[in-house]
Amino acid sequence: MKKEMMFFWTAFIALLVLFFSGxxxxxxxxxxxxxxxxxxxxxxxxxxxxxxxDGTADSxxxxxxxxxKQFSVEAKQFEFVxxxxxVNKGDFVKLTVTSTDVEHGFAIPEFGxxxxxxxxxxxxxxxxxxxxxxxxxxCSVYCGSGHREMKGLLIVNE
Numbered sequence: 001m002k003k004e005m006m007f008f009w010t011a012f013i014a015l016l017v018l019f020f021s022g023x024x025x026x027x028x029x030x031x032x033x034x035x036x037x038x039x040x041x042x043x044x045x046x047x048x049x050x051x052x053x054d055g056t057a058d059s060x061x062x063x064x065x066x067x068x069k070q071f072s073v074e075a076k077q078f079e080f081v082x083x084x085x086x087v088n089k090g091d092f093v094k095l096t097v098t099s100t101d102v103e104h105g106f107a108i109p110e111f112g113x114x115x116x117x118x119x120x121x122x123x124x125x126x127x128x129x130x131x132x133x134x135x136x137x138x139c140s141v142y143c144g145s146g147h148r149e150m151k152g153l154l155i156v157n158e
Contacts, residue, residue, distance in 0.1 A: 066092045066128075073097045075104040075117050078146030080137055084153045089132045091156075095125040105140030108154055114140050132158045 069091045074081040075098065087093055097106045099117035107114040111127045137152035 066090065068092045068094060069129075070094045071096070073106070073152075075099040075106060075139065075150075076101050077144055078139075078150040080106075080139075080150070080152035082152075084155065085137070086155045086157065087129045088157050089129055091129045093125075093127055093129055096122050097125055098122040102143050103141050104143050104150070105138075107138050107140035108135055110135050111154075116141055129154075129156045132156045 067088065067090070069087045071082070071085055071093075073085070073095055085093075085095075095106075097115065097117060098121070099119050102119060104117045105114065106117055106123070106125065108127075110131060111129070113125055113127055115123050115125055117123055133156060135154040135156065137154055139147055139150035143150065
């Protein structure tokens, strides 16, 4: 009787361990999720860009009449330099964004932009400024105590 009880409790504990390890594995965070609520990271910052071989028009590529605005942006603790970017509605915006210290993120949620910035590895970000207004640029990767204050501004004039 004593051996049967020991076997029962051993099997019961083993089943509990298996059950709880399976539950926690299914809710473990995905390290590839962005810091702005998961989802699929934008491919090198190209928002709404269709691949050329899928038969659809590439909505992020400018045509001959679309003005192109190019900027170089530096990300460092705890700021973006320049801190304000000004473009016109309809402009094709091309950014080269580089972190000069630790890993940062560069996100403009309203334009589908969210790119991780490994230190000293320039990243290309391209999108069409199809909405007018003022939009917050934010760091989307925790970078230290001033992370929440690391913001910039995109102004899109009508």
